[in-house]
Amino acid sequence: MMDKIILNGMKFYSYHGVFAEENKLGQVFIVDAMLLLDLTEAGATDVLETTINYGEAFQLIEKEMQKPSKLLEHVAERITKTLFEQYDRLQAVTIKITKPNPPIAGHYDGVGIEIHRVR
Numbered sequence: 001m002m003d004k005i006i007l008n009g010m011k012f013y014s015y016h017g018v019f020a021e022e023n024k025l026g027q028v029f030i031v032d033a034m035l036l037l038d039l040t041e042a043g044a045t046d047v048l049e050t051t052i053n054y055g056e057a058f059q060l061i062e063k064e065m066q067k068p069s070k071l072l073e074h075v076a077e078r079i080t081k082t083l084f085e086q087y088d089r090l091q092a093v094t095i096k097i098t099k100p101n102p103p104i105a106g107h108y109d110g111v112g113i114e115i116h117r118v119r
């Protein structure tokens with residue numbers, strides 16, 4: 001079982017979507033990220049440089065969320081690519097993106113996607 005760094009419920013106001021109104025008005029997105037890596041060394045040494053700084057990971061995710069895409073799948077793949085490029089120690093990642101208020105009539109908590117990628 002792999003160790004995890006978890007960033008849950010990150011909220012961003014962004015402009016992703018297949019409809020022009022979404023690209024123009026924007027909406028709230030919720031991102032959950034799970035970074036899988038070995039945390040043994042950080043646990044033993046108490047040194048930040050032996051792990052992934054989740055504050056820095058947040059900023060990388062925030063930067064990707066600011067670049068508009070049509071599909072949530074594309075946003076999630078961009079986030080994954082950035083994290084793998086930035087962190088050699090990252091072995092796998094799960095990214096979930098939810099739109100709580102998309103332009104879809106009905107009652108629901110949200111719609112979205114989740115991807116899991118292994119290096």
Ligand SMILES: Nc1nc2c(c(=O)[nH]1)N=C([C@H](O)[C@@H](O)CO)CN2
Pocket residue numbers: 016017018019022070071072073099102103104113
């Ligand atoms: N699999 C997906 N389906 C849809 C997406 C998406 O990103 N992935 N997006 C939309 C619209 O942008 C949505 O916000 C409103 O219908 C539709 N389906």
